[in-house]
Amino acid sequence: MDVDLTDEKRFLQETARKFLEQAAPVSALRQAALAGAPPLTREFWTQATGLGFAALLTPEHYGGAGTEQPLLDLVVVAGEMGRQLAPGPLLPVSVVTDALLAAGTPDQQRQYLPGLADGSRLITWAAGEPGEVWEPAQAQTTARRDGREFVLTGHKIAVEAADLADEFLVTARAAEGVAQFLIPRDQPGLEIRLQPRYDLARIFGDLDLREVRVPAEALVGEPGGIGAVLEHQYQLALCLQAAETAALLERIFEETISYLRTRYAFGRTLASYQALKHRIADHKLWLEAALGISTALTHALAAGDPGSARLASAAKAHIGDQAVTIISDCSQLFGGIAQTWEHDMHLYLRRATANKFVYGSPAQHRDRLCRLSGL
Amino acid sequence: MIVSQQESPEAFGARARAWIAANLPPGDGAAGLEVDDEHEAQIVAEARQLQKLIFEAGFAGIRFPAEYGGQGLTRAHQLAWREAAAGYRLPSAFNVTHGILAPTLLEFGTAEQKARHLPAMLSGDELWVQFLSEPGAGSDMAGLLTRAVRDGDRFLLNGSKIWSTGAHFSDYAMVLARTNPEMPKHAGLSMFYLPIRSPGVTVTPIKLVTGGSHFCQEFFDDVELPAASLIGAENDGWRVATGLLFHERNMVGANSLNDHVSVTTRGDGQADAGGEIVALAAALGRAGDPLTRQLIGEMLVLQALEDPAIARVNALMAAGRMPAQGAAIVKLLASLSQYRIKEIGLEIAGTSALAGPGDAAGVQGQRWLGARIGTIAGGSNEMQRNLISERVLGLPREAAPDRDVPFSQVLASRRAQG
Numbered sequence: 001m002d003v004d005l006t007d008e009k010r011f012l013q014e015t016a017r018k019f020l021e022q023a024a025p026v027s028a029l030r031q032a033a034l035a036g037a038p039p040l041t042r043e044f045w046t047q048a049t050g051l052g053f054a055a056l057l058t059p060e061h062y063g064g065a066g067t068e069q070p071l072l073d074l075v076v077v078a079g080e081m082g083r084q085l086a087p088g089p090l091l092p093v094s095v096v097t098d099a100l101l102a103a104g105t106p107d108q109q110r111q112y113l114p115g116l117a118d119g120s121r122l123i124t125w126a127a128g129e130p131g132e133v134w135e136p137a138q139a140q141t142t143a144r145r146d147g148r149e150f151v152l153t154g155h156k157i158a159v160e161a162a163d164l165a166d167e168f169l170v171t172a173r174a175a176e177g178v179a180q181f182l183i184p185r186d187q188p189g190l191e192i193r194l195q196p197r198y199d200l201a202r203i204f205g206d207l208d209l210r211e212v213r214v215p216a217e218a219l220v221g222e223p224g225g226i227g228a229v230l231e232h233q234y235q236l237a238l239c240l241q242a243a244e245t246a247a248l249l250e251r252i253f254e255e256t257i258s259y260l261r262t263r264y265a266f267g268r269t270l271a272s273y274q275a276l277k278h279r280i281a282d283h284k285l286w287l288e289a290a291l292g293i294s295t296a297l298t299h300a301l302a303a304g305d306p307g308s309a310r311l312a313s314a315a316k317a318h319i320g321d322q323a324v325t326i327i328s329d330c331s332q333l334f335g336g337i338a339q340t341w342e343h344d345m346h347l348y349l350r351r352a353t354a355n356k357f358v359y360g361s362p363a364q365h366r367d368r369l370c371r372l373s374g375l
Numbered sequence: 376m377i378v379s380q381q382e383s384p385e386a387f388g389a390r391a392r393a394w395i396a397a398n399l400p401p402g403d404g405a406a407g408l409e410v411d412d413e414h415e416a417q418i419v420a421e422a423r424q425l426q427k428l429i430f431e432a433g434f435a436g437i438r439f440p441a442e443y444g445g446q447g448l449t450r451a452h453q454l455a456w457r458e459a460a461a462g463y464r465l466p467s468a469f470n471v472t473h474g475i476l477a478p479t480l481l482e483f484g485t486a487e488q489k490a491r492h493l494p495a496m497l498s499g500d501e502l503w504v505q506f507l508s509e510p511g512a513g514s515d516m517a518g519l520l521t522r523a524v525r526d527g528d529r530f531l532l533n534g535s536k537i538w539s540t541g542a543h544f545s546d547y548a549m550v551l552a553r554t555n556p557e558m559p560k561h562a563g564l565s566m567f568y569l570p571i572r573s574p575g576v577t578v579t580p581i582k583l584v585t586g587g588s589h590f591c592q593e594f595f596d597d598v599e600l601p602a603a604s605l606i607g608a609e610n611d612g613w614r615v616a617t618g619l620l621f622h623e624r625n626m627v628g629a630n631s632l633n634d635h636v637s638v639t640t641r642g643d644g645q646a647d648a649g650g651e652i653v654a655l656a657a658a659l660g661r662a663g664d665p666l667t668r669q670l671i672g673e674m675l676v677l678q679a680l681e682d683p684a685i686a687r688v689n690a691l692m693a694a695g696r697m698p699a700q701g702a703a704i705v706k707l708l709a710s711l712s713q714y715r716i717k718e719i720g721l722e723i724a725g726t727s728a729l730a731g732p733g734d735a736a737g738v739q740g741q742r743w744l745g746a747r748i749g750t751i752a753g754g755s756n757e758m759q760r761n762l763i764s765e766r767v768l769g770l771p772r773e774a775a776p777d778r779d780v781p782f783s784q785v786l787a788s789r790r791a792q793g
Contacts, residue, residue, distance in 0.1 A: 003687060003690035003691050003694055004690065004694055257768060257770070260770075268771075269771065271770045271771055272770070274761075274773060277760065277761070277770050278760040280764055280768065280770065281707070281759070281760035281761075281763035281764045282707075282760065284704065284763055284767065284768060285707050285708055285763065288684055288687055288688060288704055289683070289684040289708060291687055292683035292684040292685075292687035292688075293680055295683060295686075295687060296682070310675070310679060311679060314675065314676045314679035315679075317672065317673075317676045318676050318680060363669060363672075366668070366669050366671075366675070367668050367672055368672075369671075369676065370662075370668045370675070373653060373671075373675060375653055375656065375668065375671060
């Protein structure tokens, strides 16, 4: 997110912040987890999309916001959702919107885009596979052509909002190359296994696809012809994840400093101890680097700059590692109180830990950076 | 100059590109700190010629005022020049002169001092350096002992300075000295400038771990300083030094007034080091080794972070949302990254790093030996961490028992502590 937000973006940010503080307070995550209630409800998502959260990438004629800088605006909302640890499948819904805009038929666009934008339809992205395979181009789920139909077999992991999604956008390997399909949740042969709640704001699920039969109309783009579209979806996911994670890291860092200023030990505030000040200085440095590369990635992706691929992986590698490392150290600085269920620290740690691995681990992205650099 | 009459950055960049292609030699990958004395003297001589050439063509001191020999243009023009100059050899021996001393003189010098020296700095005639640290005062520079005692309309300078970059081939120096030991340590200091080849000045190059003599120590024996060589007022030298140090921290950032920071040559060669390490890994047959790939990936991440971090910190400072000391964030990032990249280069070279500076692997071994220079020079990592925590984040400052105490008493108390 830019340092200098325009008035429109500042308004968007304030609107999102106020709404999320009221409609999705962090304390509600704990209550929902204890009650076994879902963190995300369609009512909440309808309210959020009512404010246009999911309409930013969508053109006006499909019910979208039609703003001048769709991605930059979307990143503002992603950052606010990160700060608030808000539930809501902003990331996968945005990726699916991106896919439909880039590769969907006019019929598909008419059928799906308005509903995604207003929240009446929820489609999530099923990209990850067992063995921590996250790059869409490496999908191993198979799609065998059978007349006018495709038959999909394979497994997907860590699919966000798997509990509420109406459809899944599933990547799979066809004879011509990687393809993607829209599959309704009740399609025969599709089994959804919801995971226990780790990130208290999100429910992930694994998909087993056993001979799931879909018509050719379910294809989003031509098999083997959507390499650039899939890569863009992947970078968009990394971009929104980076913005969300950097923002939540910024918030917990600010709260930690506030705590250190007020907590006394041996007649001094904790904030006055150089051993702690130097740790805080290092965290500040890597936090600013995280926010900086998140912004650079957003601009590169919005501009269609070919450097966005490297920025995306560098952002993931840096933010994925540093968010967890810094939050863990913030937990140490808070001491015992941060080890309790009632403290918010673990909620941030849970979210950052999940974000470290979903869409590829920092180690995988360091390797991808080597590949992107010709090594 | 009226803005509407100013050449656009694009037009300026295009003109610069054409001139550079016709006049500047191609870059050879900056040699960094591991060059020997002879090579360094040659680099400096060549830099003076290159700087003169650039000055005569009307490209020197892009953001310096025209009345002092600069071009009076904007940061956008400077950026256009830097982009155009990427891949060419630049007079980087003038980095310190143009990035630190010239901006300090511009900020604190008298009109006469500026008119006399700024054009000479920009034309390649005068190389400047700062004499600040002392053998007994590094991070706590205000605790310095070099004295300048007033004697009518002149001062007599006695003492010693250390870690001055390239003083043995420089022409002028700014020197911070104690003019009143009865005032608290920061208050009794004054900034002067002097020709380095003045009577009573002895310059001794310091041989570093890597063999070169990039830094020097100076000894002053009753060196005469005219009162007109004061920069700023008498006993107001700490303010000038603070300004100088600010420019020093800014050296790695886009705020620097120094034009010779190009995309591929950051003056110390570290941007090139990454490419060399990638090539080395391939040459050693380690490109497929997962551990090597993790290390190179880590290096690529560090390199990717730098420019966006600089842009963000600059934007925050420009918007007034971060104090000027935010430059310490950029300095610490650069120091930590470059240190880590040297470790990575060494790790990938392995035993072939032990071969000596003759080949690409041996260079990694040499760079590693000098890796701590960058985390100390220009303000140690620890000082940057103090600045970030105290000045940027506003956390409580460290206790300093010598603050607000006459410096003569501080010395007495040091002696008493034995």
